[in-house]
Amino acid sequence: MKHSLNDDKDAALLDRRTFFIGTASALALGTTACGGGSGGSSFSPMGGAAAQQTPAAVAGVDSPSTPETPAAEPAAPAPEARKIVHPGLLVTEEDLQRIRDKLAAKAEPWVGGLNMMLKTNNTNLDAKPRPLALVTRGVDGENYWQMVGDMVRALHLALRWKISNDESYAKKAVEFLNAWSSTLTELGGDSNVFLASGLYGNQWANAAELMRTYPGWAKEDVARFQAMLLNVFYPKAHDFLVNHNGTETRKVTHYWANWDLANICTVYAIGVFCDRSDLVAEASNYYKSGRGCGASANNVYYVHPGYLGQWQESHRDQGHSTLGISLAGMLCQMAWNQGEDLFGYWNNRLLAGAEYVAKTNLADADGNALYTMPFAPYNGVHGSGTAAAGTNQLRPNWDLIYSHYVSRKGLSAPWTKAMLDKIRPERVDGGDQPGIGTLLYARDPVPAAPPSGLSAFLSDAKVQLSWWGTAGASQYLVQRAASPNGPFMTLAPVTEPRTYTDDPGQGTWYYRIDAATDAGEMTGADTLRVAVPGELWLHLPLSGDANDASGRGLNAQLKGGTSWGEGRNGGSAVQLDGRSGHIQLPDAAVSALGDFTAAVWVYWDASAVNVRIFDFGSNDVAYMALLPRDGSGKLRFSGTRNQFWNEESVTTDVLPTGRWVHVAVTLSGTVGTLYVDGAQVATADGIWINPFQLGRTTQTWLGRSQYGGDPYFKGRMQDFRIYSGAQDAAFIADLAR
Incomplete structure (x- = not known):
């Protein structure tokens, strides 16, 4: 079956601490065989909801700013250099010993999990490899399934050797690995070639990683297999994450989340098997701060109350949504086994997505959905979505999620458990991911953790x-x-x-x-x-320095061409030169806010399209901004998260130039309101993205756009304020006096 882009050929930290949240939290959280058109944590053996979470949203993690100014999520530096652990991808030697012990004790569900693998007959010792020099996908005569069959056999043979210690399975696994590494030279096809690089490169690496401790696999053969991964699979996976098949510059979100996630998994797995810590860092960093739909912030692009994380493909179908959870889980499992907690990243963001997708797929005996899911409208390059599409997809991807968050961390995951109860023991998957999670991941539970996050x-x-x-x-x-x-x-x-x-x-x-x-x-x-609504969150007088007068210590920095000019009613105001001058707020300065008010005096020298008064975000995929003149000649406040050019907005007439103007915006729930010179001029419902949903913004600017080609603000600014909560019209009018 051919698949193309968009159907178009184109026990936790338990110490209790009190910390400030203002009026907002730091941040709650911000398929089938095909794809479709898509910051660093350190390892904590305690894990738990508190490990590597939103600093202000989870006790036991200190804020990197001031005690009264929590950041929203960890920053995303490269993972700390560390020795790569072998075997250390989907399973470790400790995992394998647990499996052996449980099978020796004839314990369930492990015996049932093993039987699900054995019933496929993939460990038949009479099987012969069928290697190809060119593997194609997405074109006439595609032959990738021939490789997939051998890949799955190699993985199952390696597992059976590791579990039973019967060397005959090791020899047969090596036979398959050597046959392919000495034959395969190229992946080809249409855009689906990037699914081949992602979905299969990481599984080949996992099979090989299990066999690297087998003394009968010659060193030169190991090196040849490493070369195959590095020369055939890695270049395609890397190129996709950088260029997205030529759409990176204009429409990075053109590809669905599973495309990114598959290739992130391949880069990570190859990095481990080939002892390439730079590749491991590349994959980890992309998951934490990449622009594409597979990055953590974009695959779960909206979090509903109760930490139900709307998945990027939920409006598409559930086959692809469950594939995305599978791939993200594989990545987090591999990273965990290398000492990095991506499971806990951004307040267990993966669990939020898994719980949403699991609940979506719970159905009655007739296949009808049991629940109507909350849904934030999606208006991306794949068209509009107003509800989760489909239900009752029973992909075997839940044991990994449940075993980590519930059995290892002591949290609850009721919807994941409900899905697992329907499918355990998990079967083998059809090739997109291994499946057999009950055998590989089931574990005895730790004591329950207290409510957290x-x-x-x-x-x-x-x-x-x-x-x-x-x-x-x-x-x-x-x-x-x-x-x-x-x-x-x-x-x-x-x-x-x-x-x-x-x-x-x-x-x-x-x-x-x-x-x-x-x-x-x-x-x-x-x-x-x-605190009560209306608390002053940030105040930059901008009359001689960029320091915060709110008492919160959110001091800003003047960047590029800035100077001091004449302010309102005497005094001085910051002068921005329109070429490089802007004001940089601290990272995550606004990321703890839901409802908010932003107000500032501006003197705009010359009208220019797409200038920003403020722009809070981390890249051009997720941000909220106030533009004095957009491409339609309107003053506009808008926000977007993983929808690229499809913004939720409120607009009014263009802002005047050549005089001091007071401009303010408020957001209450999903209602945005604009004020000019103290008077309400526009309001609109349907603005779903607030600062809280953006997470830890790293490009929190006044006078500069997330888009590199947009002009800088030219003119003066003074008295920039942010309040928690939406202030009323009388309050705004008072500010404008």
Whole structure:
């Protein structure tokens, strides 16, 4: 079957600490055999929801800024140089010993998992390899399935040798590996060649990684297999992640998430097998901060209350959505085995996506969806989506997710568990990923972890709470106090989803989530401070320096061609030269906000299209910006996340030039409102992206665009302010006096 682009040939950290959240949390979280048209964590043996999470949203992780200014997620430096572990891809020697022990004890579900592998007969010792010099996909006469069959055999033979210690399986696995490494020289086809490089390169590397400890595999043969991976598979995978088949510059999101994820997996797996730490870093960094749909921030591009992470392909179909979860899980598993916790990255972002996709695919006996999923409209290059499409896809990809987050971390994953209950023991997959997760990943559970990863932000003027649950908890107790030390009053019991919206009234409040378990009440790991709407979050007077006058310490920096000019009513204002001058706010300065207000005085010297007053983001795929004049000649506030040029906006007449103008924007829930000179001039519903959904912005600018070709602001700025919550018209009018 040929597949083409868009159907077109083209136990956790348990110490409890109190930390500031303002009125918003730092950040909750921000298929079939085919694809379709798509920051660094360190290893924590404790894992848990707190490991490598949003610094302000998870207790036990200190903010890199000030105690009152939490960042939204870890930055994305290259992984720390470390010795590569072998075998260290989908399974380690420790995993293999666990499997041997469980099989020796005739324990379930491991015996059932082994039988699912054996029933395929892929470890038949009479089988002979059928290597090809050229493997093609996506063109007439494609032959990639011939390679896939041998690839799966090699992996199963290697596993059977590792489990049984029967050398006959090792010899047969080496026969397959050597046959292909001495024959294959090229991958070909249409755009689907990049699916071949991604889906199969990483599985070949996994088979070979299991065999590298076999003394009967000659060193020269190992080197030849490494050369095949590096010369045939890696160049295609690397090129795709850099260029996206020629669409990188204009429409990086033209390819669906599974295309990126497959090739990230290949780069990572080849890096480990070939002892290339640079390749490992390339793959890890792309997952954390890449622009394509497979990057963590873009494959889960919107997080609903209760940490249900809308998957990038959810509006497409569920075959591809479950493939994406499979591939992301494989990547995180390989990284975990190399000492890097991508599972925990950005407050367990993968788990948020997995829970959304799992719940989407729960169906009744007739195949009808059991749940209607929350859905943020998708308006990307693949057309519009208004709901999750399809249900009841039973791809074998849930044991890996469940075993890590629940059995290893002690969290709850109710929708993942419900899917796993339907399909365990997991079968072999058809070639896109190995499957057999019950055999490879099932493990005895650790003690349950307390509720963790608590976040809170203002949405429609109310406090919206979300948290990660406790394995085995029957319900959660949402608690609030006027002091971090209590006493805490229980507001409500909650089961699923793990979210609660509170309207506490005036005051400063502290929240905590406790779990009710069979062993008694378990105190939550986090305590969050939430202030009343309207708290001054950031204030840059811009009258002699770029320091923050709010008391929060969010001092900005003047960059490029900046100087000081005449301000309003005397004094000075920052002068931006229109060529390189701009103001850089600290990373993640606004990333803890849901509802917000931004206001500033500007003196615009000359009207230019696509100039920015502010632009908060990390690249040209995800940002929110205020433009004094867009391509349609309008003043526009807009935001986007992984939809590239398809922005959610509110617009009005172009901003005047040649005089001081006060401009402000507010966001309340999904309603955006623009003010000019203190008067409301436009409002619009349907703006789903707020700063909270953008995560840790690393390009948080005044006067500069995320797009390198857009002009810089030319003129002066003064008195830039951000407030938590959407201020009312009277307040804005007061600021404009």
